[in-house]
Amino acid sequence: MSVKPPMGPVCARCPVVLGASCCEVKEGEQLATLTRSDVERIAAHTGLAPRRFVTEEYLTEEEAAGYETRRPLYRGYFRRGPVRLTLAIRAGACVFHEKGRGCGLPGDVRPVACRLYPFERWPDGSWSVQVGRYGDLAEARAGGSACLAVEEAGSMDEVLSAFATTREAVERLGALLAEEAGAHGRG
Ligand code: SF4
Ligand code: SF4
Numbered sequence: 001m002s003v004k005p006p007m008g009p010v011c012a013r014c015p016v017v018l019g020a021s022c023c024e025v026k027e028g029e030q031l032a033t034l035t036r037s038d039v040e041r042i043a044a045h046t047g048l049a050p051r052r053f054v055t056e057e058y059l060t061e062e063e064a065a066g067y068e069t070r071r072p073l074y075r076g077y078f079r080r081g082p083v084r085l086t087l088a089i090r091a092g093a094c095v096f097h098e099k100g101r102g103c104g105l106p107g108d109v110r111p112v113a114c115r116l117y118p119f120e121r122w123p124d125g126s127w128s129v130q131v132g133r134y135g136d137l138a139e140a141r142a143g144g145s146a147c148l149a150v151e152e153a154g155s156m157d158e159v160l161s162a163f164a165t166t167r168e169a170v171e172r173l174g175a176l177l178a179e180e181a182g183a184h185g186r187g
Pocket of ligand 2: 010011012014015021022023117118146147148149150
């Protein structure tokens with residue numbers, strides 16, 4: 001199950017309207033957090049060794065604890081140590097990003113965090129979106145880290161509809177992420 005259809009209409013327009021998609025980063029920015037399950041799925045599909053697409057980010061114990069507190073779907077992820085696995089970056093974008101085409105991985109092989117983006121479960125259990133809304137496309141372009149679907153939508157239901165998904169589908173994907181993040185921490 002994929003929340004974002006491969007290169008759905010809004011994701012295809014995003015780099016044109018905002019100048020970059022969520023698969024491209026600025027200096028100092030990082031991409032989605034990977035679980036061991038994500039790494040195994042991608043390695044099995046691509047035949048690549050994990051060192052070709054995984055980067056390790058070393059956090060302090062406090063940063064790791066804060067990460068889990070802010071993102072309850074990752075509870076238990078850092079149980080074996082404060083190391084976050086994330087996607088490697090090449091030329092300012094994820095190694096799997098294909099300029100003008102989007103993600104080169106099939107929907108069901110992509111990291112679960114990528115499939116879930118921009119939806120996020122907050123510490124109080126509610127669902128919302130990770131990115132703030134600028135309310136103005138020029139400001140969103142200048143501010144960076146914006147999502148076109150969020151900018152164009154007037155409500156959570158409209159964001160869901162921009163990705164042709166439902167609250168139930170997002171909930172199921174969140175449950176998968178929580179399960180795989182917990183398993184990651186157990187080793
Ligand atoms: S794996 Fe695909 S969706 Fe995720 S950041 Fe890389 S290119 Fe984007
Ligand atoms: S930022 Fe939002 S609209 Fe843009 S590519 Fe990512 S999910 Fe799609």
